[in-house]
Amino acid sequence: MALVSGTEVVNECLSRGLVAGAFNTTNIETTMGIVQAIERVGVPTFIQVAPTNVALSGYEYIYDMVRRRLETTDVPVALHLDHGKSLDAVEGALAARFTSVMIDASEAPYEENIATSARAREMCPPEVALEAELGSIGGKEDEIGPDHASNTDPNQVGHFVEAVQCDMLAVSVGNVHGYAPDARIDFDLLADVRSASSVPLVVHGGSGLPAEQLGRLHEFGVVKVNVASDLRNAMIRTFGEAYAANPDEVSLIRVSKEAVAAIADVVERRIRILNPTAA
Numbered sequence: 001m002a003l004v005s006g007t008e009v010v011n012e013c014l015s016r017g018l019v020a021g022a023f024n025t026t027n028i029e030t031t032m033g034i035v036q037a038i039e040r041v042g043v044p045t046f047i048q049v050a051p052t053n054v055a056l057s058g059y060e061y062i063y064d065m066v067r068r069r070l071e072t073t074d075v076p077v078a079l080h081l082d083h084g085k086s087l088d089a090v091e092g093a094l095a096a097r098f099t100s101v102m103i104d105a106s107e108a109p110y111e112e113n114i115a116t117s118a119r120a121r122e123m124c125p126p127e128v129a130l131e132a133e134l135g136s137i138g139g140k141e142d143e144i145g146p147d148h149a150s151n152t153d154p155n156q157v158g159h160f161v162e163a164v165q166c167d168m169l170a171v172s173v174g175n176v177h178g179y180a181p182d183a184r185i186d187f188d189l190l191a192d193v194r195s196a197s198s199v200p201l202v203v204h205g206g207s208g209l210p211a212e213q214l215g216r217l218h219e220f221g222v223v224k225v226n227v228a229s230d231l232r233n234a235m236i237r238t239f240g241e242a243y244a245a246n247p248d249e250v251s252l253i254r255v256s257k258e259a260v261a262a263i264a265d266v267v268e269r270r271i272r273i274l275n276p277t278a279a
């Protein structure tokens with residue numbers, strides 16, 4: 001199957017009562033691991049990359065790699081730009097034919113967030129899904145994080161979504177990027193956000209949240225949950241353990257394949273946790 005638009009993944013999840021995992025790739029091993037898991041579980045999914053993680057390759061490389069791998073897969077998958085902090089990043093991903101993008105102007109003042117996000121909406125063809133962020137999610141990904149995290153204000157949600165016309169809204173409701181053992185979703189706040197708008201919601205920081213919380217998100221209009229740290233750590237850990245076991249190890253392909261398998265296991269577990277009744 002070819003890549004599908006982010007809107008198609010969202011709509012299929014909504015109609016089947018599913019939550020799409022959104023898994024960050026950086027390289028071919030991560031991509032292979034993610035798709036292996038998707039094929040096992042059959043739940044529509046986002047594969048995504050943040051601007052920080054194209055430093056080694058570029059948007060076109062990521063697009064080519066993901067598209068080629070998906071040619072033999074039946075599950076709908078969208079290729080998404082994670083945390084486009086600038087319109088330049090959005091432009092780069094669109095030029096490379098990504099099918100979904102995030103504009104993240106959440107650290108800017110409210111009106112500026114609207115203006116930048118609405119500009120991204122204008123840049124996106126109708127078939128490309130747009131995710132925007134309201135409230136600023138704390139924690140760090142790749143050493144980058146907001147100076148001041150803030151919760152999503154339910155009173156701003158309706159106006160923001162109307163002004164931006166985003167297809168998905170990333171919310172800050174207790175979720176934190178990276179490994180954050182104390183991160184907990186504030187379900188009362190999430191319910192208030194849900195009541196304010198019917199826009200499909202996105203929760204970042206899926207690696208840090210407990211399974212019992214992740215398994216409830218579908219009840220609150222959440223259709224996309226981002227997971228990055230878990231996968232990255234699975235790959236790094238595999239290489240670290242191989243080296244620790246044998247400092248003379250030279251079979252890069254063997255260890256790479258072990259890393260793919262470890263990533264696939266992490267992704268499969270997350271998809272099943274997010275969809276306790278479906279997967």
Ligand SMILES: [Zn+2]
Binds near residue numbers: 204
């Ligand atoms: Zn994020």
